[in-house]
Amino acid sequence: EAKNRGRGRTVNYTSNLMAKTFSLKRLADELQEAVENGEIIAHYQPIFDVRTSAIIGVEALVRWQHPRRGVLEPKAFLDVAEQLGLLHAIDDTVFRKAVAVIDHAKAAGVPLPGISVNISSQRLRDPLLLDQLASFDLPPGTVHFELLESIPFDRPDTALIKTVNAIRKLGIGIDLDDFGSGYASLVGLNQVRPDRLKIAGQLIAPITGSEESLQIVETIVRIARTFNIGVICEGVTSKAHYKKLEALGCFLQQGYYFSRPMDEDQFIAFMRTRNGLD
Protein backbone atom coordinates (compact mmCIF):
# COMPACT_ATOMS: atom_id res chain seq x y z
CA GLU A 1 0.00 0.00 0.00
CA ALA A 2 2.70 2.37 1.11
CA LYS A 3 4.61 1.46 -1.99
CA ASN A 4 1.65 2.26 -4.19
CA ARG A 5 1.12 5.60 -2.51
CA GLY A 6 4.78 6.35 -2.97
CA ARG A 7 4.63 5.46 -6.60
CA GLY A 8 1.48 7.51 -7.01
CA ARG A 9 3.25 10.50 -5.64
CA THR A 10 6.16 10.00 -8.00
CA VAL A 11 3.78 9.88 -10.93
CA ASN A 12 2.07 13.03 -9.69
CA TYR A 13 5.35 14.83 -9.26
CA THR A 14 6.52 13.80 -12.70
CA SER A 15 3.30 14.87 -14.39
CA ASN A 16 3.41 18.21 -12.54
CA LEU A 17 6.91 18.74 -13.77
CA MET A 18 5.87 17.79 -17.28
CA ALA A 19 2.91 20.16 -17.11
CA LYS A 20 5.20 22.92 -15.92
CA THR A 21 7.76 22.22 -18.62
CA PHE A 22 4.99 22.14 -21.18
CA SER A 23 3.49 25.46 -20.10
CA LEU A 24 6.93 27.05 -19.94
CA LYS A 25 7.62 25.91 -23.49
CA ARG A 26 4.26 27.27 -24.54
CA LEU A 27 4.93 30.57 -22.78
CA ALA A 28 8.26 30.80 -24.57
CA ASP A 29 6.66 30.13 -27.98
CA GLU A 30 3.88 32.62 -27.33
CA LEU A 31 6.29 35.29 -26.11
CA GLN A 32 8.44 34.92 -29.21
CA GLU A 33 5.33 35.52 -31.32
CA ALA A 34 4.13 38.32 -29.06
CA VAL A 35 7.31 40.29 -29.73
CA GLU A 36 6.87 39.83 -33.48
CA ASN A 37 3.11 40.49 -33.46
CA GLY A 38 3.15 43.76 -31.58
CA GLU A 39 1.56 42.39 -28.41
CA ILE A 40 4.23 44.09 -26.29
CA ILE A 41 2.90 47.43 -25.08
CA ALA A 42 3.60 49.86 -22.28
CA HIS A 43 1.61 51.40 -19.47
CA TYR A 44 2.56 54.78 -18.05
CA GLN A 45 2.85 55.86 -14.42
CA PRO A 46 3.43 59.56 -13.64
CA ILE A 47 6.16 60.84 -11.31
CA PHE A 48 5.15 63.86 -9.22
CA ASP A 49 6.84 66.76 -7.54
CA VAL A 50 4.74 66.80 -4.38
CA ARG A 51 5.58 70.44 -3.63
CA THR A 52 3.57 71.63 -6.62
CA SER A 53 1.73 68.43 -7.67
CA ALA A 54 3.41 68.90 -11.03
CA ILE A 55 4.07 65.81 -13.12
CA ILE A 56 7.80 65.89 -13.78
CA GLY A 57 7.94 62.67 -15.75
CA VAL A 58 6.34 59.35 -16.48
CA GLU A 59 7.67 55.80 -16.39
CA ALA A 60 6.94 53.38 -19.21
CA LEU A 61 6.24 49.90 -17.82
CA VAL A 62 6.09 46.93 -20.16
CA ARG A 63 2.88 44.91 -20.51
CA TRP A 64 1.97 41.95 -22.69
CA GLN A 65 -1.39 42.33 -24.36
CA HIS A 66 -2.03 38.59 -24.51
CA PRO A 67 -4.67 37.52 -27.05
CA ARG A 68 -6.49 35.29 -24.53
CA ARG A 69 -5.17 36.11 -21.06
CA GLY A 70 -5.55 39.88 -21.15
CA VAL A 71 -2.88 42.35 -20.08
CA LEU A 72 0.02 40.57 -18.35
CA GLU A 73 2.44 42.24 -15.94
CA PRO A 74 6.22 41.89 -16.16
CA LYS A 75 6.45 39.28 -13.42
CA ALA A 76 4.52 36.88 -15.67
CA PHE A 77 7.02 36.96 -18.49
CA LEU A 78 10.25 38.96 -17.94
CA ASP A 79 12.24 36.06 -16.47
CA VAL A 80 11.37 33.85 -19.42
CA ALA A 81 12.12 36.73 -21.80
CA GLU A 82 15.55 37.07 -20.25
CA GLN A 83 16.28 33.36 -20.58
CA LEU A 84 15.17 33.41 -24.21
CA GLY A 85 17.34 36.42 -25.01
CA LEU A 86 14.20 38.43 -25.83
CA LEU A 87 14.73 41.18 -23.29
CA HIS A 88 16.67 43.41 -25.62
CA ALA A 89 13.86 43.24 -28.20
CA ILE A 90 11.26 43.97 -25.51
CA ASP A 91 13.28 46.91 -24.17
CA ASP A 92 13.67 48.24 -27.69
CA THR A 93 9.91 47.99 -28.27
CA VAL A 94 9.07 49.82 -25.05
CA PHE A 95 11.66 52.50 -25.83
CA ARG A 96 10.11 53.13 -29.27
CA LYS A 97 6.64 53.36 -27.73
CA ALA A 98 7.90 55.79 -25.12
CA VAL A 99 9.50 58.00 -27.75
CA ALA A 100 6.24 57.96 -29.71
CA VAL A 101 4.35 59.04 -26.59
CA ILE A 102 6.54 62.15 -26.38
CA ASP A 103 5.12 63.18 -29.77
CA HIS A 104 1.57 62.05 -29.01
CA ALA A 105 1.48 64.00 -25.76
CA LYS A 106 2.82 67.10 -27.49
CA ALA A 107 0.19 66.79 -30.22
CA ALA A 108 -2.50 66.42 -27.53
CA GLY A 109 -1.40 69.69 -25.95
CA VAL A 110 0.29 68.12 -22.92
CA PRO A 111 4.03 68.06 -23.65
CA LEU A 112 5.95 65.74 -21.32
CA PRO A 113 8.82 67.07 -19.23
CA GLY A 114 10.34 63.60 -19.07
CA ILE A 115 9.86 59.94 -19.77
CA SER A 116 11.67 57.09 -18.04
CA VAL A 117 12.33 53.73 -19.66
CA ASN A 118 13.63 50.63 -17.90
CA ILE A 119 16.63 49.05 -19.56
CA SER A 120 18.06 45.59 -18.92
CA SER A 121 21.72 44.72 -18.86
CA GLN A 122 21.00 42.53 -21.91
CA ARG A 123 19.98 45.62 -23.85
CA LEU A 124 22.87 47.65 -22.41
CA ARG A 125 25.25 45.05 -23.81
CA ASP A 126 23.57 45.08 -27.23
CA PRO A 127 26.26 46.25 -29.69
CA LEU A 128 23.60 47.96 -31.82
CA LEU A 129 22.26 50.05 -28.92
CA LEU A 130 24.28 53.26 -29.31
CA ASP A 131 23.79 53.55 -33.07
CA GLN A 132 20.08 52.90 -32.67
CA LEU A 133 19.73 55.52 -29.94
CA ALA A 134 21.72 58.04 -31.98
CA SER A 135 19.29 57.62 -34.87
CA PHE A 136 16.45 59.11 -32.79
CA ASP A 137 16.21 62.85 -32.60
CA LEU A 138 15.59 62.98 -28.87
CA PRO A 139 14.94 66.25 -27.09
CA PRO A 140 17.92 66.43 -24.68
CA GLY A 141 17.12 65.70 -21.05
CA THR A 142 13.67 64.27 -21.77
CA VAL A 143 14.40 60.54 -21.84
CA HIS A 144 15.82 58.74 -18.82
CA PHE A 145 16.96 55.15 -18.65
CA GLU A 146 16.35 53.26 -15.42
CA LEU A 147 19.13 50.76 -14.76
CA LEU A 148 18.77 48.17 -12.05
CA GLU A 149 21.06 48.74 -9.14
CA SER A 150 21.92 45.04 -9.37
CA ILE A 151 23.72 45.49 -12.69
CA PRO A 152 27.37 45.03 -11.76
CA PHE A 153 29.41 48.19 -12.15
CA ASP A 154 32.05 47.01 -9.76
CA ARG A 155 35.13 47.44 -11.90
CA PRO A 156 36.27 50.78 -13.26
CA ASP A 157 36.37 51.29 -17.02
CA THR A 158 34.18 48.35 -17.83
CA ALA A 159 32.45 48.27 -21.19
CA LEU A 160 29.19 48.88 -19.36
CA ILE A 161 30.33 52.14 -17.82
CA LYS A 162 31.60 53.32 -21.20
CA THR A 163 28.20 52.51 -22.67
CA VAL A 164 26.42 54.42 -19.91
CA ASN A 165 28.60 57.45 -20.48
CA ALA A 166 28.02 57.30 -24.23
CA ILE A 167 24.26 57.14 -23.61
CA ARG A 168 24.51 60.23 -21.44
CA LYS A 169 26.32 62.07 -24.22
CA LEU A 170 23.22 61.47 -26.36
CA GLY A 171 21.21 63.55 -23.89
CA ILE A 172 19.62 60.58 -22.13
CA GLY A 173 19.53 60.69 -18.33
CA ILE A 174 20.71 57.74 -16.24
CA ASP A 175 18.73 56.71 -13.15
CA LEU A 176 19.50 53.80 -10.82
CA ASP A 177 16.34 51.76 -10.16
CA ASP A 178 15.38 49.83 -7.02
CA PHE A 179 18.18 51.44 -5.07
CA GLY A 180 18.71 49.78 -1.72
CA SER A 181 17.05 46.49 -2.65
CA GLY A 182 20.29 44.77 -3.64
CA TYR A 183 23.86 45.59 -2.89
CA ALA A 184 23.36 49.36 -2.92
CA SER A 185 26.95 49.56 -4.03
CA LEU A 186 28.62 52.87 -3.29
CA VAL A 187 31.38 51.84 -5.66
CA GLY A 188 28.70 51.47 -8.32
CA LEU A 189 27.26 54.88 -7.47
CA ASN A 190 30.66 56.45 -7.71
CA GLN A 191 31.38 54.75 -11.06
CA VAL A 192 28.08 55.45 -12.75
CA ARG A 193 27.22 58.82 -11.15
CA PRO A 194 23.54 58.53 -12.04
CA ASP A 195 21.42 61.65 -12.38
CA ARG A 196 18.86 60.21 -9.99
CA LEU A 197 18.34 57.18 -7.90
CA LYS A 198 15.01 55.57 -7.27
CA ILE A 199 14.62 54.28 -3.74
CA ALA A 200 13.12 50.80 -3.91
CA GLY A 201 9.46 50.42 -3.01
CA GLN A 202 10.46 47.64 -0.62
CA LEU A 203 12.32 50.22 1.47
CA ILE A 204 9.48 52.73 1.31
CA ALA A 205 6.72 50.29 2.34
CA PRO A 206 7.76 49.86 6.01
CA ILE A 207 8.64 53.51 6.81
CA THR A 208 5.28 54.30 8.37
CA GLY A 209 5.58 51.44 10.85
CA SER A 210 9.22 51.49 11.79
CA GLU A 211 11.54 54.31 12.78
CA GLU A 212 14.51 52.22 11.70
CA SER A 213 13.13 51.83 8.16
CA LEU A 214 12.63 55.56 7.95
CA GLN A 215 16.23 56.10 9.01
CA ILE A 216 17.45 53.79 6.27
CA VAL A 217 15.64 55.92 3.70
CA GLU A 218 17.02 59.05 5.34
CA THR A 219 20.53 57.63 5.07
CA ILE A 220 20.11 56.91 1.36
CA VAL A 221 18.86 60.44 0.84
CA ARG A 222 21.95 61.78 2.60
CA ILE A 223 24.23 59.60 0.45
CA ALA A 224 22.49 60.84 -2.68
CA ARG A 225 23.02 64.45 -1.60
CA THR A 226 26.69 63.76 -0.95
CA PHE A 227 27.06 62.58 -4.53
CA ASN A 228 24.80 65.36 -5.80
CA ILE A 229 22.32 62.83 -7.17
CA GLY A 230 18.54 63.37 -7.33
CA VAL A 231 16.13 61.08 -5.52
CA ILE A 232 12.80 59.58 -6.59
CA CYS A 233 10.78 57.51 -4.11
CA GLU A 234 8.74 54.76 -5.72
CA GLY A 235 5.99 52.59 -4.27
CA VAL A 236 4.36 55.46 -2.36
CA THR A 237 1.04 53.85 -1.48
CA SER A 238 -0.42 56.08 1.24
CA LYS A 239 -0.71 59.64 2.46
CA ALA A 240 1.39 58.68 5.48
CA HIS A 241 4.22 57.56 3.17
CA TYR A 242 3.98 60.74 1.16
CA LYS A 243 4.08 62.99 4.24
CA LYS A 244 7.00 61.17 5.88
CA LEU A 245 9.03 61.30 2.67
CA GLU A 246 8.20 64.95 2.12
CA ALA A 247 9.49 65.67 5.63
CA LEU A 248 12.80 64.07 4.61
CA GLY A 249 12.99 66.39 1.61
CA CYS A 250 12.06 63.66 -0.91
CA PHE A 251 9.85 65.66 -3.21
CA LEU A 252 9.86 63.42 -6.27
CA GLN A 253 7.42 60.61 -5.65
CA GLN A 254 5.69 57.87 -7.59
CA GLY A 255 3.16 55.29 -6.48
CA TYR A 256 -0.41 54.05 -6.33
CA TYR A 257 -1.27 56.80 -3.83
CA PHE A 258 -0.84 59.37 -6.61
CA SER A 259 -1.56 57.36 -9.72
CA ARG A 260 -1.53 53.82 -11.04
CA PRO A 261 0.07 52.88 -14.37
CA MET A 262 -2.35 53.60 -17.25
CA ASP A 263 -2.49 52.63 -20.88
CA GLU A 264 -1.47 55.32 -23.35
CA ASP A 265 -4.96 56.64 -24.06
CA GLN A 266 -5.85 56.81 -20.38
CA PHE A 267 -2.57 58.53 -19.64
CA ILE A 268 -3.03 61.23 -22.29
CA ALA A 269 -6.62 61.76 -21.13
CA PHE A 270 -5.38 62.02 -17.53
CA MET A 271 -2.84 64.67 -18.53
CA ARG A 272 -5.42 66.64 -20.50
CA THR A 273 -7.88 66.62 -17.61
CA ARG A 274 -5.19 67.78 -15.19
CA ASN A 275 -4.28 70.60 -17.52
CA GLY A 276 -7.91 71.66 -17.73
CA LEU A 277 -8.10 70.83 -21.43
CA ASP A 278 -11.01 68.38 -21.14
Ligand code: C2E
Ligand atom coordinates in the same frame (compact mmCIF):
# COMPACT_ATOMS: atom_id res chain seq x y z
P1 C2E B 1 10.26 49.06 -11.47
O1 C2E B 1 10.93 49.66 -12.66
O2 C2E B 1 10.89 49.29 -10.15
O3 C2E B 1 8.79 49.60 -11.52
C1 C2E B 1 7.99 49.80 -10.39
C2 C2E B 1 6.96 48.71 -10.22
O4 C2E B 1 6.17 48.97 -9.06
C3 C2E B 1 5.96 48.61 -11.36
O5 C2E B 1 5.56 47.24 -11.42
C4 C2E B 1 4.80 49.46 -10.86
O6 C2E B 1 3.57 49.14 -11.47
C5 C2E B 1 4.80 49.08 -9.41
N1 C2E B 1 4.24 50.12 -8.55
C6 C2E B 1 4.06 51.43 -8.82
N2 C2E B 1 3.53 52.08 -7.76
C7 C2E B 1 3.39 51.15 -6.79
C8 C2E B 1 2.88 51.21 -5.44
O7 C2E B 1 2.49 52.24 -4.93
N3 C2E B 1 2.89 50.03 -4.73
C9 C2E B 1 3.35 48.87 -5.27
N4 C2E B 1 3.32 47.77 -4.53
N5 C2E B 1 3.84 48.78 -6.54
C10 C2E B 1 3.86 49.92 -7.28
P2 C2E B 1 5.52 46.47 -12.82
O8 C2E B 1 4.94 47.35 -13.87
O9 C2E B 1 4.89 45.15 -12.54
O10 C2E B 1 7.05 46.28 -13.17
C11 C2E B 1 7.86 45.45 -12.41
C12 C2E B 1 9.30 45.55 -12.83
O11 C2E B 1 9.49 45.04 -14.14
C13 C2E B 1 9.82 46.98 -12.91
O12 C2E B 1 10.11 47.47 -11.64
C14 C2E B 1 11.04 46.80 -13.79
O13 C2E B 1 12.14 46.33 -13.05
C15 C2E B 1 10.58 45.71 -14.73
N6 C2E B 1 10.16 46.34 -16.01
C16 C2E B 1 9.02 47.01 -16.29
N7 C2E B 1 9.04 47.45 -17.58
C17 C2E B 1 10.21 47.05 -18.11
C18 C2E B 1 10.83 47.20 -19.42
O14 C2E B 1 10.29 47.82 -20.35
N8 C2E B 1 12.05 46.63 -19.58
C19 C2E B 1 12.69 45.96 -18.56
N9 C2E B 1 13.91 45.43 -18.83
N10 C2E B 1 12.15 45.81 -17.34
C20 C2E B 1 10.94 46.35 -17.12
Ligand code: MG
Ligand atom coordinates in the same frame (compact mmCIF):
# COMPACT_ATOMS: atom_id res chain seq x y z
MG1 MG C 1 4.62 44.43 -10.37
Ligand code: MG
Ligand atom coordinates in the same frame (compact mmCIF):
# COMPACT_ATOMS: atom_id res chain seq x y z
MG1 MG D 1 11.75 51.36 -13.11
Ligand code: MG
Ligand atom coordinates in the same frame (compact mmCIF):
# COMPACT_ATOMS: atom_id res chain seq x y z
MG1 MG E 1 11.98 50.28 -9.09
